[in-house]
Amino acid sequence: MPAQPFNQRHRTVIEVTGLQKKYGELVAVDGVSFRAEPGQIFGLLGPNGAGKTTTIGCISGLLEPTAGSVRVLGHDVVSDGRAARQQLGVVPQELALYEDLSATENLQFWGGAYGLRGAELKARLREVLTAVGLLDRAREPVKRFSGGMKRRLNLACGILHRPKILLLDEPTAGVDPQSRMRLLELVREEVARGACVLYTTHYLEEAESLCDRLAIVDHGKIIAAGTLAELRAMAGENDLLLLNGRFDPERARAALQTVGGVEVVQAGPDAVRLASREATRKLAEIFGALAAGGADIRETTLTQPSLETLFIKLTGRKLRE
Amino acid sequence: MRNIWFIARKDVQYFLREKEVLLWIFVMPALFMYFIGTVSGGNSVRGSGKDPLALNSLTNGGFLADELTRRLKENDYVVDHPPAEALTNYERRLTLPENFTESVLAGTQAVVRLERKEGGLAQDYDRFRIGRASYTVLADLLACVQAGETPTAVAFDRLRQMPRTVKLDIHPAGKRREPPTGFQQAVPGIMVMISLIVMLTSGAVSLIVERQQGLLKRLASAPMSRGEVFAGKWLGRLALGMVQIVFALIAGGVLFHMNWGPDVPFVLLVLTAWGAFCASFGIVLGSVARTEGQAIGLGVLVSNVFAALGGCWWPMEIAPAWMQAVARALPTGWTMHALHQLASFRAGPTAALGDLVLLLLAAAVMAWIGVRRFRFD
Numbered sequence: 114m115p116a117q118p119f120n121q122r123h124r125t126v127i128e129v130t131g132l133q134k135k136y137g138e139l140v141a142v143d144g145v146s147f148r149a150e151p152g153q154i155f156g157l158l159g160p161n162g163a164g165k166t167t168t169i170g171c172i173s174g175l176l177e178p179t180a181g182s183v184r185v186l187g188h189d190v191v192s193d194g195r196a197a198r199q200q201l202g203v204v205p206q207e208l209a210l211y212e213d214l215s216a217t218e219n220l221q222f223w224g225g226a227y228g229l230r231g232a233e234l235k236a237r238l239r240e241v242l243t244a245v246g247l248l249d250r251a252r253e254p255v256k257r258f259s260g261g262m263k264r265r266l267n268l269a270c271g272i273l274h275r276p277k278i279l280l281l282d283e284p285t286a287g288v289d290p291q292s293r294m295r296l297l298e299l300v301r302e303e304v305a306r307g308a309c310v311l312y313t314t315h316y317l318e319e320a321e322s323l324c325d326r327l328a329i330v331d332h333g334k335i336i337a338a339g340t341l342a343e344l345r346a347m348a349g350e351n352d353l354l355l356l357n358g359r360f361d362p363e364r365a366r367a368a369l370q371t372v373g374g375v376e377v378v379q380a381g382p383d384a385v386r387l388a389s390r391e392a393t394r395k396l397a398e399i400f401g402a403l404a405a406g407g408a409d410i411r412e413t414t415l416t417q418p419s420l421e422t423l424f425i426k427l428t429g430r431k432l433r434e
Numbered sequence: 435m436r437n438i439w440f441i442a443r444k445d446v447q448y449f450l451r452e453k454e455v456l457l458w459i460f461v462m463p464a465l466f467m468y469f470i471g472t473v474s475g476g477n478s479v480r481g482s483g484k485d486p487l488a489l490n491s492l493t494n495g496g497f498l499a500d501e502l503t504r505r506l507k508e509n510d511y512v513v514d515h516p517p518a519e520a521l522t523n524y525e526r527r528l529t530l531p532e533n534f535t536e537s538v539l540a541g542t543q544a545v546v547r548l549e550r551k552e553g554g555l556a557q558d559y560d561r562f563r564i565g566r567a568s569y570t571v572l573a574d575l576l577a578c579v580q581a582g583e584t585p586t587a588v589a590f591d592r593l594r595q596m597p598r599t600v601k602l603d604i605h606p607a608g609k610r611r612e613p614p615t616g617f618q619q620a621v622p623g624i625m626v627m628i629s630l631i632v633m634l635t636s637g638a639v640s641l642i643v644e645r646q647q648g649l650l651k652r653l654a655s656a657p658m659s660r661g662e663v664f665a666g667k668w669l670g671r672l673a674l675g676m677v678q679i680v681f682a683l684i685a686g687g688v689l690f691h692m693n694w695g696p697d698v699p700f701v702l703l704v705l706t707a708w709g710a711f712c713a714s715f716g717i718v719l720g721s722v723a724r725t726e727g728q729a730i731g732l733g734v735l736v737s738n739v740f741a742a743l744g745g746c747w748w749p750m751e752i753a754p755a756w757m758q759a760v761a762r763a764l765p766t767g768w769t770m771h772a773l774h775q776l777a778s779f780r781a782g783p784t785a786a787l788g789d790l791v792l793l794l795l796a797a798a799v800m801a802w803i804g805v806r807r808f809r810f811d
């Protein structure tokens with residue numbers, strides 16, 4: 114077989130098929146399938162408890178899937194785990210650092226755990242410490258670091274051995290905007306050198322600005338997937354209108370039938386959600402109809418199409434509620 | 435294999451950074467050995483020195499009191515007759531009743547009273563020697579009477595000139611059979627106890643901390659097998675234990691003149707098996723205990739119970755039979771038994787082979803439990 118660059122041999126570097134993970138009765142991941150490719154950032158976007166960390170755990174070999182399969186560069190993570198894990202860089206959601214050790218010693222440990230030794234390790238140490246801006250604090254014990262500094266080191270430990278695949282589980286949680294910029298910068302650099310990044314977050318802005326492709330997960334299921342453009346199109350051209358106040362849900366629904374081009378997403382006793390094209394122009398008409406239907410409107414929120422509107426449209430909830 | 439070494443090496447480095455671990459490995463054993471070894475007899479081999487004894491002979495001791503004094507001297511006592519107010523300065527005091535000779539010859543019971551300041555291991559030995567002195571006086575008295583003589587100082591003198599028909603000649607049978615005391619007991623005892631404490635508590639706590647901080651979880655996603663992680667953790671703990679054991683071997687010899695006997699390589703072999711058991715035990719505790727506090731509490735408790743019942747605190751050779759039976763069922767008991775056989779009794783490797791086999795078995799069983807219980811999160 115002629116030698117081929119790995120990009121061509123394995124266009125797909127992460128292949129998740131029908132993945133399911135149960136904790137007793139609870140189905141944390143419920144039939145998730147997706148593929149991720151080199152040089153791309155694949156985002157898993159979802160609220161707390163959606164199953165993002167569990168999915169990453171199944172890919173990294175920490176958790177054994179209840180059903181389905183995960184392949185990393187063609188290696189099954191269960192039957193051929195070591196070969197699969199050799200290609201991975203994992204940055205866990207919870208910081209996993211030796212607090213008593215210095216940044217350098219932590220990097221030496223995690224680099225060593227992936228087989229880096231000697232001069233190669235030393236060279237990479239400097240590079241990575243510079244990249245995460247910790248070179249001048251490298252000898253201090255980690256317990257003296259700020260939360261943002263620890264996050265940066267946490268990421269550094271995962272990229273030290275230049276993995277072909279990076280699993281980043283909310284790497285920017287609890288980090289100030291400056292540190293966040295720096296972290297995202299680093300992630301983009303990894304992608305530029307050809308790595309495939311799986312990135313979980315519940316920050317919409319982050320997902321929108323960073324990810325090439327996205328899957329929106331909720332209750333362990335992928336409820337929408339595609340490129341950013343595809344997902345925006347799914348959200349439709351509709352604006353979302355949230356009305357808070359006091360409603361009779363049945364009468365409100367009936368009243369809104371009379372307004373053309375308005376779709377009722379959700380109607381409850383104290384909130385009604387609508388989707389409509391160019392909702393601003395129809396506001397007067399909508400208010401009129403609802404008032405006739407006995408409603409008392411106290412607050413109005415208009416949202417233009419985005420991943421947020423897509424999520425609301427699909428689940429009836431906001432992403433962070 | 436590379437991964438196992440890597441984890442073991444990192445673990446040892448990590449352990450040796452901790453001040454508490456250093457304290458327990460290098461300082462505490464020496465201190466404990468010094469104190470316990472000193473109060474339990476130091477380096478004095480029993481019977482070699484002359485022990486001072488205050489003889490409080492009340493009025494009219496008579497010639498039998500002098501005879502008794504002479505026999506006491508033969509039994510390695512320095513016999514003093516201090517004035518009453520100085521009596522309390524003596525560790526051993528022997529009081530003879532008034533008119534001692536007179537009452538013995540009259541056939542009334544004369545009670546000789548021994549008082550010792552402290553109990554302890556040498557107490558039996560005093561009782562034995564003083565008993566021997568008294569009985570030989572009594573025996574000569576009977577011999578006098580039987581020979582039809584009136585017992586007097588002169589008659590006793592004459593008796594002494596005569597050849598003895600029966601002579602009890604006691605020689606050690608080559609190997610020392612007295613239970614080890616002083617440093618000979620304290621050095622191996624403390625070494626075994628503290629190595630168990632360190633490997634149980636530090637071994638378990640570090641594992642719990644690594645688990646709580648998600649470090650083991652992160653390690654689970656590194657390209658090494660669970661078996662390698664376990665083996666690395668185990669080897670690291672064994673190495674830590676061996677650092678402590680070898681230090682105690684040397685410190686015991688250099689500081690306290692502990693004699694490890696002629697079979698030092700076999701001593702080391704037994705102690706390695708002991709270390710293997712402790713290393714596995716530490717991992718089991720670190721997998722079973724939920725919190726650091728639990729691990730420390732349980733570790734210290736188990737260590738002390740095992741140490742006491744296994745013969746680390748006192749030689750099992752002087753303990754009651756039931757306790758000896760318990761010790762025969764404990765790894766501490768096997769280790770101490772083997773060490774006494776090798777170092778104190780010089781009984782050679784064959785006498786300690788059974789203990790070694792048992793220790794290796796126990797280490798294997800513990801390791802098996804450890805593998806089954808090992809958790810990454």
Ligand SMILES: Nc1ncnc2c1ncn2[C@@H]1O[C@H](COP(=O)(O)OP(=O)(O)OP(=O)(O)O)[C@@H](O)[C@H]1O
Pocket residue numbers: 136139140141159160161162163164165166167168206315
């Ligand atoms: N070890 C576990 N045992 C039982 N249930 C678990 C365990 N780990 C996770 N779960 C449950 O599985 C579901 C998915 O959790 P997961 O951590 O994957 O969510 P997530 O998307 O990463 O959430 P977050 O954004 O809060 O990190 C949750 O309902 C959680 O309670």
Ligand SMILES: [Mg+2]
Pocket residue numbers: 165166167206282
């Ligand atoms: Mg999570």
